[in-house]
Amino acid sequence: MDLKDLYRDVILDHNKRPRNFGRLEPPAFSARGHNPLCGDQLTVYAVMDGDVVSDVRFDGSGCAISVASASMMTEAVKGRTRAEAEHLYAAIHDLLTRADAPSPPELGKLAALGGVREFPARVKCASLCWHTLQAALQGAAVPVTTE
Amino acid sequence: MSAAAPLAPPLDVERLRADFPILRQKVNGRPLVYLDNGASSQRPLAVIDAERNYAETMHANVHRGVHTLSQRATDAFEAARERVRHFINARSVREVVFTKGTTESINLVAHSFLRPRVQPGDEVLISWLEHHANIVPWQMACEATGAVLKVTPIDRRGELDLDAFQSLLSDRTRLVAMTHVSNALGTVLPVRQIVALAHARGVPVLLDGAQAVPHFALDMQALDCDFYAFSGHKLYGPDGIGVLYGRERLLDAMPPWQGGGDMILSVSFSGTTYNQLPFKFEAGTPHMSGAVGLAAAIDYVDAVGLERIAAWERTLLEYATERLTAIEGLTIIGTARDKASLVSFVLDGVHPHDIGTILDQAGVAIRTGHHCAMPAIEFFGVPATARASFAFYNTRDEVDRLVAAVTAARDMFR
Numbered sequence: 316m317d318l319k320d321l322y323r324d325v326i327l328d329h330n331k332r333p334r335n336f337g338r339l340e341p342p343a344f345s346a347r348g349h350n351p352l353c354g355d356q357l358t359v360y361a362v363m364d365g366d367v368v369s370d371v372r373f374d375g376s377g378c379a380i381s382v383a384s385a386s387m388m389t390e391a392v393k394g395r396t397r398a399e400a401e402h403l404y405a406a407i408h409d410l411l412t413r414a415d416a417p418s419p420p421e422l423g424k425l426a427a428l429g430g431v432r433e434f435p436a437r438v439k440c441a442s443l444c445w446h447t448l449q450a451a452l453q454g455a456a457v458p459v460t461t462e
Numbered sequence: 463m464s465a466a467a468p469l470a471p472p473l474d475v476e477r478l479r480a481d482f483p484i485l486r487q488k489v490n491g492r493p494l495v496y497l498d499n500g501a502s503s504q505r506p507l508a509v510i511d512a513e514r515n516y517a518e519t520m521h522a523n524v525h526r527g528v529h530t531l532s533q534r535a536t537d538a539f540e541a542a543r544e545r546v547r548h549f550i551n552a553r554s555v556r557e558v559v560f561t562k563g564t565t566e567s568i569n570l571v572a573h574s575f576l577r578p579r580v581q582p583g584d585e586v587l588i589s590w591l592e593h594h595a596n597i598v599p600w601q602m603a604c605e606a607t608g609a610v611l612k613v614t615p616i617d618r619r620g621e622l623d624l625d626a627f628q629s630l631l632s633d634r635t636r637l638v639a640m641t642h643v644s645n646a647l648g649t650v651l652p653v654r655q656i657v658a659l660a661h662a663r664g665v666p667v668l669l670d671g672a673q674a675v676p677h678f679a680l681d682m683q684a685l686d687c688d689f690y691a692f693s694g695h696k697l698y699g700p701d702g703i704g705v706l707y708g709r710e711r712l713l714d715a716m717p718p719w720q721g722g723g724d725m726i727l728s729v730s731f732s733g734t735t736y737n738q739l740p741f742k743f744e745a746g747t748p749h750m751s752g753a754v755g756l757a758a759a760i761d762y763v764d765a766v767g768l769e770r771i772a773a774w775e776r777t778l779l780e781y782a783t784e785r786l787t788a789i790e791g792l793t794i795i796g797t798a799r800d801k802a803s804l805v806s807f808v809l810d811g812v813h814p815h816d817i818g819t820i821l822d823q824a825g826v827a828i829r830t831g832h833h834c835a836m837p838a839i840e841f842f843g844v845p846a847t848a849r850a851s852f853a854f855y856n857t858r859d860e861v862d863r864l865v866a867a868v869t870a871a872r873d874m875f876r
Contacts, residue, residue: 318823322816322874330875331811353815353831354845376845378815379875434819 320430321437322379325387330379335372335389343370344454348447350439355381359447366396368452373444380428380437385444387425397452404445411438473774478766479855481506492825495860500645500804500851501829502695503676505759509699512758516751523747525724539750542757543740546705549760550690551681556710556739560748563704564672565595567691568639570706570743571668572599574716575689576637582608585634587665589614589622590841591644591651594834596670600639609636616841620647620796624655631663638667642674646835646849647796648779648804650674657687666712672696676853677775677802679768682707694752698853699759703752706743713739720745771854775803778852778861785865791872795842804851806833809868812875814848817868821848824867826860 339345339360348357355377362370371393373385392400403425409416410429418426431441479485484504487494496504516538522531524539540555547555561567576586586600590613597611604611612635614627622640631638638660643650653669660667668689671680675692682690688709695701708716718725718736722745727735736742763771782805786792791810809817818830829849832839839847850864 318820318874321819327875353813355815356845376813378813380816382813437815437819440815 321434323427323430325424325427326379326383329383329386333373333382333386335386335393336374337372338374339370339372344451346447346450347375348443348450350377350381350443353378353440355440355443357381357385357444357447359385359444359451361448361451363397363452366398368392368395368397368400371448373447377443378437378440380431380440381443384428384441387428388444388448391423391425392448400448400452404449407445408442411441473766473770473854475774475855475857479857481508481762482855483507483510485855489825489827490823492863495824495826495856495863497850497852497856497860497864498827498829499676499853499856500673500696500833500849502701503698503853504855505698505700505755506762508762509755509758513700513751513755516754521751524750525741535750538754539748542753545757545760549680549764550705550707551683552707553683554710557682557707557713559706559708559713559740559743560753561691561704561706561743562702562749563693563695564670564691565599565704567689567704567706568595568668568670569599570719571637571639571689571691571708572603574719574743575666575712576600576603576609577607578717580607580609580636583634584609584636585612585632586610587612587614587627587630587635587638589627589640589651590616591620591622591647591649591838592639592641592835593645593670593672594836595672596639596641597837610634613837614640616649616838619798620644620649620838620842621798622649622651622656624652624659627656628659631660631665633663635660635663635665638665639670640667641670641672643671643677643802644796644798644835644838645673645804646833646838646847647798647806648801648851649796649798650800650802652800653685653687657685661686666709673802676763677768677772688712694756694759697756697759698762700749700752700755703749703756705756710739713743716743718742718745722746724748766854774854775852778856778858779803779805781858782850782852782861782864785861786868789865789869789872792868795839795844795847803853804849806847806849808844808847809872812871814846816875817848817871820871820874821864821867824863824870826864826867828864 343360343362345360357375359373371389520534522535524536543555615623657667666688669687671692675697690707694703725745795806814830831846
């Protein structure tokens with residue numbers, strides 16, 4: 316294991332300068348996610364235009380992996396349909412947890428999260444924002460937690 | 463293996479390290495530097511051997527059989543209780559209750575002491591520094607009874623505000639429950655003053671000693687607290703065993719909190735007579751090998767010498783504080799004048815969780831997060847800290863390895 320596999324340049328960059336950072340007021344959907352182990356707290360906001368995620372933002376605080384993952388997620392899902400976002404979520408889940416997972420081309424930049432797989436204690440950091448986005452899109456009222 | 467032979471001061475740390483097999487390994491290709499002793503300390507061979515010897519030569523159920531092994535197990539278990547009594551200078555073994563650990567000890571007091579005694583509006587007084595184990599049991603008891611939880615504030619150093627404590631003590635205060643040493647910040651609380659002030663108002667005091675027992679010699683009679691809770695696994699002993707010290711007069715008046723075997727004298731369907739102290743609070747088969755291992759840990763610690771342990775840990779704390787402070791962008795959280803040997807810190811631009819991973823890759827084990835003391839951490843406006851907690855088997859070289867790894871983490875995130 317090499318730390319550079321985990322903290323790739325693209326991850327360090329998104330941690331330092333998170334994209335789409337900030338809040339969106341209702342009627343945007345939102346949900347809060349919490350990782351009690353490390354104290355990461357994220358809120359993900361999404362605006363739907365019909366079936367398309369027309370805007371998505373996040374705020375909160377967390378480790379580099381959770382912030383970078385959320386930042387890259389917002390770039391990846393903006394402009395996609397709900398079904399496409401769900402499909403990306405499934406692909407990311409595989410990437411983070413399955414050693415033999417293919418890295419489909421639609422992942423794009425998100426493939427940089429592949430190194431997280433070698434650090435099992437950090438998988439929840441990378442997946443928190445995706446769980447939270449899903450909750451937001453489902454209009455869930457209860458905060459999600461990785462525990 | 464027997465307990466470590468007495469050494470002339472100062473500690474021969476290298477020789478003592480040889481007593482701890484787990485320290486001899488590499489983690490991620492580097493010799494392990496174990497600095498998470500505040501979460502759980504490691505066990506010397508003397509403890510491992512004592513538990514094994516118990517299992518190989520004397521295990522049976524205690525307080526039950528007439529056969530030889532049961533007698534041996536009972537003798538070993540009760541000898542362990544006497545060893546604990548002597549270690550903390552309790553008046554009697556009737557004041558030494560074996561539990562699963564500090565958390566269970568506190569829950570026992572919340573359930574059997576506090577709940578039957580409080581009316582709506584009565585108060586329990588804790589501090590901002592508490593571990594969740596010394597918050598949540600009281601919250602639950604308050605919720606069930608209508609009592610109110612009061613919290614003594616701290617200052618920016620992480621020291622208890624004694625004046626505020628004094629003014630929060632009221633005619634409604636039924637119990638003071640405070641930590642002896644803060645697990646998140648290292649603050650040593652002025653427990654003698656706390657006990658004296660509370661007793662002057664007729665209020666009993668429980669102390670959470672989980673973080674104190676590995677560092678100081680304890681004397682229940684001198685301390686004069688009413689309850690004291692601690693765990694074996696932070697005292698170089700086994701996990702799953704802990705102690706509740708309680709003043710006999712109070713324990714005697716408390717109802718049992720769990721029912722079962724061992725805590726009764728006789729049972730019939732018309733009623734049950736409870737056993738005497740301390741068995742009244744030990745329903746079911748206890749953790750016998752754990753108690754034997756805890757006694758071995760106490761023998762070991764006594765042989766090394768708590769005063770010399772404290773002196774070496776003070777040296778490590780001063781050295782680590784000085785070297786970490788010199789790292790640009792690093793802030794130490796918790797700067798009490800009287801501190802146990804741990805350093806909680808944050809680093810500009812690097813989340814504690816990332817520090818933890820980077821240090822682990824360098825073979826350095828620390829704790830990151832809120833340390834089960836969320837109010838204490840949030841008081842300082844941070845969501846989490848990194849915490850290095852030192853034991854007597856740690857060295858200055860290991861502090862250097864910590865500092866090098868933290869510096870590397872900072873550089874990686876520049």
